[in-house]
Amino acid sequence: MTRAHQFGRADLPEEQQVALKKAVFWEWFTIAYTTCTITLVAFVVGNSQAMRTAWIEDMLSLIPQFAFLIALVFVRRRPDRKHPYGMHRAMGVGHLVAGVALFTVGLNLAVEAVSGLVAAEHPTIGTVQLFGHTIWLGWLMVAVMILVVVGPVFIYGPAKARLAPVLHNKLLYTDADMAKADWQTNAASIVGVLGIGVGVWWLDGAAALFISLGIIWDGFRNTRSAVVDLMDQRATTYDDKHPHPLAARIVETLRSQPWVADAAVRMRDQGQVFHVEAFVVPRRRRVSLKHIDQASEQVAALDWKVQDVVIVPSDRLPDEADAAG
Amino acid sequence: MTDFTRRRAAPFARGAAAAAVLAVTALLISACGVTVPSDPDGTLDAVTGGTIEVGVSPDPGLVDTREDEPRGPLVDIVEGFASSLDARVEWTVASEETLVGDLETGDLDLAVGGFTDQTPWSDRAGVTRGYTSIEGADGRSLVFLVPLGENALLSELEAFLDEEVGS
Numbered sequence: 001m002t003r004a005h006q007f008g009r010a011d012l013p014e015e016q017q018v019a020l021k022k023a024v025f026w027e028w029f030t031i032a033y034t035t036c037t038i039t040l041v042a043f044v045v046g047n048s049q050a051m052r053t054a055w056i057e058d059m060l061s062l063i064p065q066f067a068f069l070i071a072l073v074f075v076r077r078r079p080d081r082k083h084p085y086g087m088h089r090a091m092g093v094g095h096l097v098a099g100v101a102l103f104t105v106g107l108n109l110a111v112e113a114v115s116g117l118v119a120a121e122h123p124t125i126g127t128v129q130l131f132g133h134t135i136w137l138g139w140l141m142v143a144v145m146i147l148v149v150v151g152p153v154f155i156y157g158p159a160k161a162r163l164a165p166v167l168h169n170k171l172l173y174t175d176a177d178m179a180k181a182d183w184q185t186n187a188a189s190i191v192g193v194l195g196i197g198v199g200v201w202w203l204d205g206a207a208a209l210f211i212s213l214g215i216i217w218d219g220f221r222n223t224r225s226a227v228v229d230l231m232d233q234r235a236t237t238y239d240d241k242h243p244h245p246l247a248a249r250i251v252e253t254l255r256s257q258p259w260v261a262d263a264a265v266r267m268r269d270q271g272q273v274f275h276v277e278a279f280v281v282p283r284r285r286r287v288s289l290k291h292i293d294q295a296s297e298q299v300a301a302l303d304w305k306v307q308d309v310v311i312v313p314s315d316r317l318p319d320e321a322d323a324a325g
Numbered sequence: 326m327t328d329f330t331r332r333r334a335a336p337f338a339r340g341a342a343a344a345a346v347l348a349v350t351a352l353l354i355s356a357c358g359v360t361v362p363s364d365p366d367g368t369l370d371a372v373t374g375g376t377i378e379v380g381v382s383p384d385p386g387l388v389d390t391r392e393d394e395p396r397g398p399l400v401d402i403v404e405g406f407a408s409s410l411d412a413r414v415e416w417t418v419a420s421e422e423t424l425v426g427d428l429e430t431g432d433l434d435l436a437v438g439g440f441t442d443q444t445p446w447s448d449r450a451g452v453t454r455g456y457t458s459i460e461g462a463d464g465r466s467l468v469f470l471v472p473l474g475e476n477a478l479l480s481e482l483e484a485f486l487d488e489e490v491g492s
Contacts, residue, residue, distance in 0.1 A: 121474075122473040124452070126483050127454070197361030197363065198363050199359070199364055199365045315479050
């Protein structure tokens with residue numbers, strides 16, 4: 001068997017290797033940065049429900065980083081008899097775990113915020129003594145929330161968003177997307193704290209509810225995306241917006257073979273790479289192994305994501321297979 | 326690729342939006358002439374130049390309620406705080422639970438006694454920072470209770486305590 005025939009490829013081409021190294025760096029950077037912000041916020045979290053919610057969201061945002069780094073260990077393993085498809089699905093499993101965690105905790109925080117609002121709990125924020133001055137803790141909360149927003153929105157959020165499409169990694173993509181939207185959380189908690197400051201007690205609970213709804217939405221989005229991929233939905237682009245264009249290119253490549261009358265594919269997303277089953281209707285009843293081999297190699301050469309290619313000569317194309325328009 | 330460029334520009338637009346929201350909020354706050362922090366129920370405004378309703382719970386060495394008027398180091402501190410607000414103190418002697426209930430209904434503005442920073446009432450009353458150098462504290466970190474969310478009163482009281490007894 002030639003190298004191109006290798007199933008469930010675990011190595012990556014140059015560009016992706018570089019991108020992956022960068023991604024790992026940014027994941028560790030995020031973990032270090034977030035640990036700092038969690039500690040910093042811990043000093044000022046006080047009795048504000050909005051601050052508490054934002055703080056817990058910060059902790060939750062660590063889950064995708066760990067999921068990515070842990071999944072990476074498995075993704076790199078070569079396929080064997082026991083795991084003939086490799087372990088690429090580890091990325092999807094990590095994605096699912098992160099989604100469910102976000103969803104559950106978000107729901108919990110929303111219930112907390114609503115029950116605080118219903119019970120009309122007035123949040124109490126006093127003062128602290130700083131360098132001999134007595135200042136209202138709320139001002140410190142606002143300052144910290146402005147300070148910590150820099151990392152996700154300006155530094156690592158955009159960096160990961162640039163790497164996700166290169167690696168075709170949905171976990172990285174949603175992680176980046178959430179980081180870039182992090183300013184909403186910080187802005188909401190600042191509004192909540194300033195609300196307490198001017199005596200509008202319910203603004204705090206309302207801000208907490210807004211933040212937790214954001215967490216629930218992120219959780220739902222991640223869970224849905226992970227579940228449909230684990231259930232072998234046809235492969236889509238990294239942002240789940242369109243069917244992946246590779247399917248059409250594979251069909252085109254197969255149709256351009258002189259011995260092929262028609263072709264269609266079933267392509268599923270294994271996490272970082274695709275598993276492709278291509279159905280071809282040959283022009284004659286006899287098909288040579290050489291032709292099939294060549295076709296398979298040509299398809300595999302299309303893109304680094306399609307190493308796992310199976311070509312099935314058949315009478316007619318299955319209805320479910322993607323004939324690309 | 327056009328899609329990608331739009332994405333890269335987004336954080337800056339968002340940062341600008343966030344800054345705008347903050348600026349508008351700050352403007353609104355200063356325009357209304359509100360002090361920060363404010364009391365949702367206006368307790369500090371109500372007691373300044375008027376009467377402050379203070380609940381006491383007896384505690385040996387801190388509050389003595391055996392005579393008509395309560396006495397002790399905590400009582401002196403409260404009297405000092407009241408006079409800084411030009412307020413007259415109206416005392417109520419009761420158990421801790423009754424005092425906390427009265428804070429919740431708004432019948433009391435302040436409660437003192439042997440409350441420490443470990444007080445189990447922190448869910449139902451606003452609690453000041455702990456003060457260890459009050460006479461008779463005996464190593465305890467003493468706190469004062471105010472109605473929940475009355476942050477102006479709480480901050481005024483803490484500022485007064487920082488001045489008078491240190492932290």
